[in-house]
Amino acid sequence: MALTKEQMAKRIARELKDGYYVNLGIGIPTLVANYIPQGINVVLQSENGILGMGPFPYEGEEDADLINAGKQTVTLLGGSSIFDSATSFAMIRSQKVQLTVLGAMEVADNGDIANWKIPGKMVKGMGGAMDLVASAENIIVCMLHTNKAGDSKLLKQCSLPLTGVRCVKKIVSDLGVFDVTPDGFKLLERAPGVTVEEIKAKTEGRLVVEGEIPEMVV
Amino acid sequence: MNKVVANAEAALEGLRDGMTLMVGGFGLCGIPENSITALVRSGAKGLTCISNNAGVDDFGLGLLLQTKQIRKMISSYVGENEEFERQMLSGELEVELIPQGTLAERCRAGGAGIPAFFTPAGYGTEVAVGKETREFEGKHYVMEQWLRSDFSIVKAWKGDPFGNLIYKHTARNFNPMMAMAGKITVAEVEELVPAGALDPDEIHTPGIFVTRIFQGTNYEKRIEQRTVRKRG
Numbered sequence: 001m002a003l004t005k006e007q008m009a010k011r012i013a014r015e016l017k018d019g020y021y022v023n024l025g026i027g028i029p030t031l032v033a034n035y036i037p038q039g040i041n042v043v044l045q046s047e048n049g050i051l052g053m054g055p056f057p058y059e060g061e062e063d064a065d066l067i068n069a070g071k072q073t074v075t076l077l078g079g080s081s082i083f084d085s086a087t088s089f090a091m092i093r094s095q096k097v098q099l100t101v102l103g104a105m106e107v108a109d110n111g112d113i114a115n116w117k118i119p120g121k122m123v124k125g126m127g128g129a130m131d132l133v134a135s136a137e138n139i140i141v142c143m144l145h146t147n148k149a150g151d152s153k154l155l156k157q158c159s160l161p162l163t164g165v166r167c168v169k170k171i172v173s174d175l176g177v178f179d180v181t182p183d184g185f186k187l188l189e190r191a192p193g194v195t196v197e198e199i200k201a202k203t204e205g206r207l208v209v210e211g212e213i214p215e216m217v218v
Numbered sequence: 219m220n221k222v223v224a225n226a227e228a229a230l231e232g233l234r235d236g237m238t239l240m241v242g243g244f245g246l247c248g249i250p251e252n253s254i255t256a257l258v259r260s261g262a263k264g265l266t267c268i269s270n271n272a273g274v275d276d277f278g279l280g281l282l283l284q285t286k287q288i289r290k291m292i293s294s295y296v297g298e299n300e301e302f303e304r305q306m307l308s309g310e311l312e313v314e315l316i317p318q319g320t321l322a323e324r325c326r327a328g329g330a331g332i333p334a335f336f337t338p339a340g341y342g343t344e345v346a347v348g349k350e351t352r353e354f355e356g357k358h359y360v361m362e363q364w365l366r367s368d369f370s371i372v373k374a375w376k377g378d379p380f381g382n383l384i385y386k387h388t389a390r391n392f393n394p395m396m397a398m399a400g401k402i403t404v405a406e407v408e409e410l411v412p413a414g415a416l417d418p419d420e421i422h423t424p425g426i427f428v429t430r431i432f433q434g435t436n437y438e439k440r441i442e443q444r445t446v447r448k449r450g
Binding site for chain 2: 046047048049050055056057058059061062063064065066067068070071072073074076082083084085086088089092093112120123124125126127128129130131134135161162163164165166
């Protein structure tokens, strides 16, 4: 069975390390905040100007002046700070933010990522994604392995306009966990019940399978 | 020193067709609502607007798109506005999309007297096409140039007659850099306080960057995504 959104978020949460400053992108990456393991303290950065972002507010306590990068109402945790957009991207470009988790439309086996534009069809803009992927030491992409037509989104080469080049380090898809290596996508774990054969069939880019691939614990 | 004017109309004195504006805010958070209404009333056309987003269809800069007063938009993310997408795909509206951090830094550079800088954002993508690139210590960077405006229009929480500004929470966002980069900078505030009432240690934008300031009225402060959790 392919992973659900929540299971993908939970699996990514296991990549968090104590003391990390983390930027979580819009969509499934946002859910990672719900599964931070016990004993791990991380500080969430929101690129519109928050360090120490907390959960959604209780009903009636929403503040229009306090939103995250997805324009959702949020809260501040004790010890949080607020800053302007230039300062926010200063801490991103200088790699003080240690981990970025974001979604993708396509990833190539050299680490290229595309997630901001479908020419002639969808142009929403890159927001902060280009700054984040160009700078973060550690980038985890959270994505569905195939599109609605069943075609692979883990490719030899991206067909869509790029967001960043050779930057993705790890992918958690609904079918498995992969490191991006010089030899291609290295399969580390399979989703429960998903076979290596299925992953091979649904991965267009170079896939490295070495030895027994463990099934993910979810 | 008294930079106080009566209202948004007075603050926008001198606005002409074809001018370049910076408009503060992130989404609908921290946008100069009073000034946007006055911009619509002014009827100024052919404007270039530099703003992180383009509002939504019926609020924020979306209002200026509906009246087709904007010729060109410079933004990082415009996904919340259908009219925007329609005008862009039909070619009525010229659009320059640039990475958010680059946008912030280009405004900051404009306000800091720095004509250009190198950033890694967008290297190897269509954002870098036609721009100088250079390698520093083994990493590739793209040269980006400053942005400056004829009018920068910002929104703050509190301000004083000297133009000193304090922003609230994430309504700060692009406002401080845009305030620095305007030939004329207009600040609208929720609360205009007497000179000396703000703690100098807590001022975000020093008054030197602000040309005109006024007390805004009737803030709607619309929330784009109202997300809450249950008690208990």
